[in-house]
Amino acid sequence: MNILGINAYHGNASAAIVCDGILVAAVEEERFNRVKYAAGFPAQATRYCLKEAGLTLAEVDHVAIPRNPYARLWTKVSYALRMPSFARERAKVLVKFQGIPEALAQAFDADPKKNRAKFHRIEHHQAHLASSFYCSPFECAALLSADGLGDFASTMWGTGSGSRMAIDGAVTFPHSLGLFYSAVTQYLGFLKFGDEYKVMGLAAYGQPEQLEVFRDIVRFESASDGNAFKLGLGYFVHHRTGPEMSWAEADKTPALGKLFSGGMEEKLGPARTPEQTLAQRHRNLAASLQARLEEVYLGMLRKLAERSRLKAVCLAGGVAFNCVANGKIFDATPFEQVYIHPAAGDGGLSVGAAFYVWHQILDKPRSFVMDHAYWGPEYSREEIRSAIDSSGLAQKGCAIAELKEPELMKSAATLIADGKILGWFQGRAEWGPRALGNRSIVADPRRPEMKEILNQRIKHREVFRPFAPSILAEATADYFEKSHPSPFMTLAYGVRPAQREKIPAPTHVDGTGRLQTVTREANPRYHALISAFRDLTGVPVVLNTSFNDNEPIVCRPEEAIECFQRTQMDALVLGDFLITRPAGS
Ligand SMILES: [Fe+2]
Numbered sequence: 361m362n363i364l365g366i367n368a369y370h371g372n373a374s375a376a377i378v379c380d381g382i383l384v385a386a387v388e389e390e391r392f393n394r395v396k397y398a399a400g401f402p403a404q405a406t407r408y409c410l411k412e413a414g415l416t417l418a419e420v421d422h423v424a425i426p427r428n429p430y431a432r433l434w435t436k437v438s439y440a441l442r443m444p445s446f447a448r449e450r451a452k453v454l455v456k457f458q459g460i461p462e463a464l465a466q467a468f469d470a471d472p473k474k475n476r477a478k479f480h481r482i483e484h485h486q487a488h489l490a491s492s493f494y495c496s497p498f499e500c501a502a503l504l505s506a507d508g509l510g511d512f513a514s515t516m517w518g519t520g521s522g523s524r525m526a527i528d529g530a531v532t533f534p535h536s537l538g539l540f541y542s543a544v545t546q547y548l549g550f551l552k553f554g555d556e557y558k559v560m561g562l563a564a565y566g567q568p569e570q571l572e573v574f575r576d577i578v579r580f581e582s583a584s585d586g587n588a589f590k591l592g593l594g595y596f597v598h599h600r601t602g603p604e605m606s607w608a609e610a611d612k613t614p615a616l617g618k619l620f621s622g623g624m625e626e627k628l629g630p631a632r633t634p635e636q637t638l639a640q641r642h643r644n645l646a647a648s649l650q651a652r653l654e655e656v657y658l659g660m661l662r663k664l665a666e667r668s669r670l671k672a673v674c675l676a677g678g679v680a681f682n683c684v685a686n687g688k689i690f691d692a693t694p695f696e697q698v699y700i701h702p703a704a705g706d707g708g709l710s711v712g713a714a715f716y717v718w719h720q721i722l723d724k725p726r727s728f729v730m731d732h733a734y735w736g737p738e739y740s741r742e743e744i745r746s747a748i749d750s751s752g753l754a755q756k757g758c759a760i761a762e763l764k765e766p767e768l769m770k771s772a773a774t775l776i777a778d779g780k781i782l783g784w785f786q787g788r789a790e791w792g793p794r795a796l797g798n799r800s801i802v803a804d805p806r807r808p809e810m811k812e813i814l815n816q817r818i819k820h821r822e823v824f825r826p827f828a829p830s831i832l833a834e835a836t837a838d839y840f841e842k843s844h845p846s847p848f849m850t851l852a853y854g855v856r857p858a859q860r861e862k863i864p865a866p867t868h869v870d871g872t873g874r875l876q877t878v879t880r881e882a883n884p885r886y887h888a889l890i891s892a893f894r895d896l897t898g899v900p901v902v903l904n905t906s907f908n909d910n911e912p913i914v915c916r917p918e919e920a921i922e923c924f925q926r927t928q929m930d931a932l933v934l935g936d937f938l939i940t941r942p943a944g945s
Pocket residue numbers: 484488507508509510677678705706
């Protein structure tokens with residue numbers, strides 16, 4: 361039984377294929393079309409997934425679409441009556457969604473009339489919940505999805521048991537924790553889609569001195585209606601102007617309309633423009649925003665734990681990328697185990713929708729755990745060799761060597777320990793927005809100056825944004841104040857004070873690190889690299905940042921080589937090949 365999940369015409373367009381209850385491949389369209397958060401129809405991602413599974417389109421039995429335009433229809437209609445622009449937007453969305461079978465057939469040059477697959481529309485947040493619960497190792501768990509908006513809801517919670525999920529409640533438009541975070545992110549002058557994580561990094565530099573105002577911006581009472589929170593709507597405009605994101609063109613990065621109102625500026629002072637220098641006031645506002653998000657998010661989780669009496673929780677939705685809040689779950693709630701889908705944002709919906717069909721609709725038992733994130737394209741030795749040969753690197757004086765694993769690990773670890781910046785390209789590309797040791801740039805965590813060097817030479821990003829540590833899983837407790845696994849870099853823990861000076865580069869200003877715990881089982885090669893670095897230095901940690909420079913993470917070896925050439929990376933490992941620049945270049 362083959363189920364194709366497709367997240368189309370929505371941010372982070374993606375595809376996934378589940379065969380007999382086992383995920384075979386999953387990838388976001390941005391990795392192919394090189395447009396960050398691309399939102400059109402994921403034709404290339406779908407073609408890749410079927411190729412990886414060895415299937416033709418005719419062999420797909422079910423297609424799962426993680427959106428149901430008919431969910432909360434009456435609420436939508438009532439808004440549409442008040443807002444003609446919103447009604448027009450909804451009509452366009454409906455037309456696009458109804459065209460998915462045709463777009464799918466077109467991607468394969470097939471006749472849509474011959475399509476024998478059954479199409480399912482899965483509500484946005486149920487697909488988020490499914491992405492986390494059905495990929496988790498838990499037999500029973502509490503479930504929470506929180507994001508900006510999907511199918512007119514922003515939050516949904518419930519419980520999962522075996523192959524079933526039960527939904528207990530939802531927060532609907534216009535109330536949304538994701539839109540709250542996005543609105544203040546815009547107010548602080550970060551206007552691009554996906555900039556929220558920048559503000560989360562900035563928050564560590566401030567004090568939450570405006571927390572009282574933020575308690576008015578998001579109101580969270582211990583009300584009898586469970587988890588409900590409400591936005592103080594006077595601070596926002598989205599309930600008046602319409603909730604939809606806009607994609608200028610299908611394949612372009614999505615854009616979000618202005619969300620905050622004059623009311624927010626009246627209360628907090630003038631909004632910052634992107635050109636304005638960041639002042640302490642802005643840092644304090646970011647801290648206040650983060651503090652209020654944590655109060656509400658952790659408060660919802662506490663209630664969920666009390667009601668469900670479960671010790672495990674599965675999280676998804678864009679808010680579940682707030683690793684700082686996630687890291688506090690163990691102290692602030694009764695939950696003892698947490699699973700966060702690696703593509704917790706809308707990219708993950710294709711996987712969630714496919715598993716929803718398998719378990720919730722077809723009632724099949726569980727047989728899969730997503731314990732690693734390597735579900736994307738992989739390239740053979742010959743493909744890598746050919747990319748190197750046609751790159752002209754040898755002619756430019758680069759040394760190119762093909763090495764056996766022990767020697768490769770030792771050479772790579774030595775380069776890192778010597779302060780070199782290493783591109784590290786191995787195996788299948790990661791699923792989700794984090795590089796987790798297959799499309800990573802790796803550097804020495806012991807050097808405090810490494811953050812600045814990386815920013816100057818490669819990443820060109822804001823100085824206040826932290827870099828992340830990858831640590832051998834078995835050493836987690838030695839360096840961090842918590843040891844619960846964080847395989848997908850979705851939790852931030854305090855670095856033990858005595859260890860902070862050992863790994864200053866990926867330790868954030870507040871003493872935390874957004875860590876990736878690396879096991880031999882999940883990624884033997886990355887584990888071997890960090891082990892080799894530990895053998896040389898005594899430190900079982902490397903600094904890990906995504907292999908890119910203001911673009912989607914590299915996917916093909918050619919893109920890795922281009923990024924290597926364009927930036928001032930010192931060395932590049934592609935599979936078994938080690939490439940180093942000529943001395944003095
Ligand atoms: Fe979502």
